Amino acid sequence: MPLPALQKIERKIGRQLRILEFRKNVIERKIERQIRLFEQKRSGIGRKIEQQIKHFELKKGIRLDDEVRFIRSWIERPLSIGAVTPSGKMLARTMASYVDPNSTGPVVELGPGTGPVTEALVEAGVDPSRLVLVEFDPTFCRILRARYPEATLVQGDAYGMRRLLETLLLQPAAAMVSGLPLITKPLRMRLRLLRDAFDLMLPGAPFVQFTYSVASPLPKRMGGFSAEASERIWMNIPPARVWVYRKT
Numbered sequence: 001m002p003l004p005a006l007q008k009i010e011r012k013i014g015r016q017l018r019i020l021e022f023r024k025n026v027i028e029r030k031i032e033r034q035i036r037l038f039e040q041k042r043s044g045i046g047r048k049i050e051q052q053i054k055h056f057e058l059k060k061g062i063r064l065d066d067e068v069r070f071i072r073s074w075i076e077r078p079l080s081i082g083a084v085t086p087s088g089k090m091l092a093r094t095m096a097s098y099v100d101p102n103s104t105g106p107v108v109e110l111g112p113g114t115g116p117v118t119e120a121l122v123e124a125g126v127d128p129s130r131l132v133l134v135e136f137d138p139t140f141c142r143i144l145r146a147r148y149p150e151a152t153l154v155q156g157d158a159y160g161m162r163r164l165l166e167t168l169l170l171q172p173a174a175a176m177v178s179g180l181p182l183i184t185k186p187l188r189m190r191l192r193l194l195r196d197a198f199d200l201m202l203p204g205a206p207f208v209q210f211t212y213s214v215a216s217p218l219p220k221r222m223g224g225f226s227a228e229a230s231e232r233i234w235m236n237i238p239p240a241r242v243w244v245y246r247k248t
């Protein structure tokens with residue numbers, strides 16, 4: 001092919017390439033614009049959802065982020081967490097009502113989770129600096145540390161309370177409040193927990209425990225302690241009952 005014809009084809013291809021490049025830039029700019037619009041809409045929708053969640057939380061008096069954290073922990077370790085949601089206000093208040101805020105000595109809470117019972121204890125007049133919180137879930141521990149900086153937080157296994165608390169408690173505890181899912185443990189372990197708790201508490205001090213089950217998680221027939229039960233709290237999800245055990 002003669003040189004001028006080749007040069008003509010080259011120029012033609014060059015022109016086509018420039019047109020293609022131009023169109024590509026136009027399309028890229030259009031896509032970028034669409035992405036920016038989408039991002040703006042998405043953050044607008046996100047803000048709306050957040051506002052609606054906050055509104056719902058205020059109306060219902062609950063913290064949904066706690067519920068979400070709780071559900072996450074429950075999915076990871078259902079038997080240890082023992083509940084899908086934190087205790088409701090009514091249950092938490094009933095638990096706290098068995099603790100005398102004017103007593104002396106530490107008040108130990110076993111398995112406080114995100115802290116609904118802790119909150120009820122403080123609301124009932126228990127000084128936060130008296131609280132000793134024993135929780136093994138690290139996420140819950142972070143939440144508790146931020147919410148109750150004056151309380152003593154022990155990240156560990158409540159079933160090892162003898163070792164954990166023996167030297168930490170400077171005087172016998174005035175009460176123990178437990179959210180531990182007791183019935184997932186063998187009876188022998190539950191009874192050892194109660195015996196260890198009594199050893200760390202003032203004589204006659206209450207060991208307060210909630211349960212979703214019909215029967216007492218610590219059978220009275222085992223002897224050595226008294227047991228009294230609250231009414232069933234139907235407002236809680238699921239409905240629960242509070243048991244109070246004292247050494248006799």
Ligand SMILES: C[S@@+](CC[C@H](N)C(=O)[O-])C[C@H]1O[C@@H](n2cnc3c(N)ncnc32)[C@H](O)[C@@H]1O
Nearest residue numbers: 082083086087111112113135136137157158179
């Ligand atoms: C049923 S939830 C109750 C949480 C909270 N008290 C409430 O009423 O919402 C049980 C809690 O006990 C904690 N827990 C379970 N076994 C434990 C153990 N052996 N030692 C310390 N904490 C434990 C779980 O991580 C969880 O926070």
